[in-house]
């Protein structure tokens with residue numbers, strides 16, 4: 298049956314000012330490939346939010362800015378996902394620094410919105426630059442996303458073109 302071999306379309310969209318979140322995006326990408334997915338990876342500057350509908354799964358990567366805020370480059374994406382119908386499976390990962398009062402606050406802000414507006418599967422926070430020790434956490438994150446998609450796709454079989 299055609300749907301049996303259908304690979305969900307996964308976009309990983311991230312923002313990174315000094316490279317930590319970019320490295321974590323690479324590790325999440327590698328974990329996705331290990332889990333049989335074929336992710337398309339975008340710096341948020343390269344991603345057109347009108348393309349969201351092309352994807353079954355969108356995973357967002359963010360660092361945290363002043364007082365626990367979402368970086369400005371991600372505001373358009375945040376608002377575009379907020380307008381979704383609720384059919385998107387999502388996850389959010391990010392890096393931050395525990396010396397700030399609101400550690401990875403941007404991940405929490407995305408988490409709250411994604412929980413309300415999409416089928417949020419998982420969140421992942423890493424302090425500063427990820428290391429090899431974070432690889433199992435990336436695997437667990439992607440596994441949760443994959444499981445959520447598999448559960449959801451059983452209720453609504455459809456193929457994106």
Ligand SMILES: Cc1cc2nc3c(=O)[nH]c(=O)nc-3n(C[C@H](O)[C@H](O)[C@H](O)COP(=O)(O)O)c2cc1C
Pocket residue numbers: 312313314315316317318319360361362363364365366392393394395397398399400401402424425426
């Ligand atoms: C001005 C400034 C404000 C920051 N504010 C926070 C914050 O509120 N919470 C937090 O967890 N990290 C904060 N950070 C730390 C960054 O989010 C952290 O270094 C992150 O790993 C940077 O990711 P990137 O290398 O992908 O840009 C701040 C860093 C700077 C320079």
